[in-house]
Amino acid sequence: MAVMHEMLSNNAFATMNRLEKGEEGVVYAVPDVRLLASLGIRSGKRVRVLAKSFASGPVIVDIERRSVVVDRSLAAQITIRK
């Protein structure tokens, strides 16, 4: 947890929900949620935020030309290296 905290306070890392529209990064750590891997959200993959839906709606990211829709609360558990 301490390591995680240090990583996030270091500007090189952010959780996916913190990225702004148009921002890019590489997936660093993902929670153990099924379908994430199948949808392409695996560590090492480059993602780019296409849109953030309003009213705390999902984050839509581009992963190798796929548009993947990720719940805002799930995006908060995905660490991205900017």
Add this chain to the structure above:
Amino acid sequence: MSCATTKSRDTKHKKILLMGLPNVGKSAIFSRFTGMHVMVSNYTGTTVEFTEGKMAVGDDTYTLIDVPGVYDIKQSVDDAERVAVSMLEEKPDAIVFVVDALNVESSVYLLMQVLEYKLPTVVALNRVDLLKVRSMRIDHRVIQAALNVPVVPTIALGGDSLDLVKERLARDLASPDAPHYVLEENELKRWDWVERITARALKPLSDNATIRQDRFAFLIRPWPGLPIAIGVLFLMFAAVIGIGMGLRQFLIMPLFEGIRIGEHTVGLFPWIRAGVEALGITGTFQRVLVGEYGFLIKGIEWPFGLVLPYVLSFYLSMSILEDTGYLPRLAVLLDGVFKKIGLPGNTIIPLLLGYGCGIPAILSTRSMRSRKQRVAVAVMISLAVPCVAQSSAFMFLLVEHSLLALVLVFMISVFAMVLAGFVMDRIKREPMPLTLTELPEMLAPNPALVGKKLLFRVRHYVKDGAIPMVIAIVVTAFLYEFGILDVAGRAMAPVVSGWLRLPEEAATPLIIGIVRRELAVLPLIDMNLSTVQLFTGAVVALFYVPCVAMIATLAKEFNAKVAVGTLLFTTTTAIVIGGLMARLGGLLATWLG
């Protein structure tokens, strides 16, 4: 809702499974192979139950099974995945596996899981044509060599590439040869392996081609996504009304009511009236045939003159919208808002379908994971979403008297829907399932496909909508002419006249409205009602019994408790709100002078 047999298992013939990720064209391939119609849409989860049909391969006939699309069968959690696994465990004779050219990585990953069952498999590498949009091409031989399984590039929606799949299948079934491939037990390593294969198979069209990202992401951003959503829905509404009214006024009604040619009126109804007269039928029987509820006139005019034009215009618009891939984007745009009432954004799809017919709308909730959510959406549709038949009846009833009343009825419908959703969410709180999905490609609708879908839905309307309507009208004609409806009217007077402030005869729509939603509206047309009474009648009809077929669907999809509960809830709401509206409308009318 499909003419293909569902669930009744065929044990005579040998079996072939059709498998792959969701929304990769399995149902389109199924239709081409079997010649049967299956609902095909450009969004995930159109096929939830499996569908089977006959398919000739070589000299043999096989049963082809359209298995619902899944991403992963290792940890089968939801219904679709369990169905897929149990079908594989029954050892089918062969598998046609559809790899999506737009999503090779996840397709190949699932393909590896399927190949572990060691069954003869032919791979259809589908949608190769769409790779051009992404400035990419694919070498199918890379996958073929890596997994030692035959791979045929296909375009399911056109061309004859599917014949090659069949030929290959015929050869494999003649000499089954189990595939052997690199088995990577560690999941992470397996993804690495799949990534390497994918990288080798996919090539940019030219060296300087840049791979474009989703150009339609703006549809999901609040700006300009929200105004566009309002625009699209408004455009759809306008198209449904415009095309529907046009068809009715310029095509169908001239055919029915007739056009004057010289001294003669040439048309269906004048002929029927003349025919009945020529046969010397008089008195009560004449009236049963061509009188107030004369079924030779109303039995044709209501289902085909009033409702059919709007069935055509609604399903034309809906089928086009479904094929573009816009609906899942609308669902994502509204996801945050819908979550406020405990429902996912894709609830918008069953709700929109409900404006066509409630039955396919309720069936389409099968792709939702939570039962509580399914019931909530079904109740919302049963209570407050008027089907296309009822909406066209509203239009016919109100458009000339008061456009304001018509708009108010639809506004009340939306308001009640939201309120019902909100209340049900408060009654029973449940953690929201996480939204996690991918968006389909935005595509230009294929006119042939839209035409097929429209034809299928219109045929469905005639069979399951128009025919029951005609039967109900025949029964009504007899009950009316033999004075039975009068008796019922007097019995129901306290409610109908006392509380709802409608004439006694308005008991008729309440009685026959149990059978079909629009029949709770149509008899009001000829009663010379005031605007307030028309409005009251429309509001009662909106919330009233959602038709026999829908109650049966609720009982079948959920249980008798849900069906009876919905029936009581909607009917009570209808009477209570109707009475309030009669008083409120009365006040408003005197106030406005």
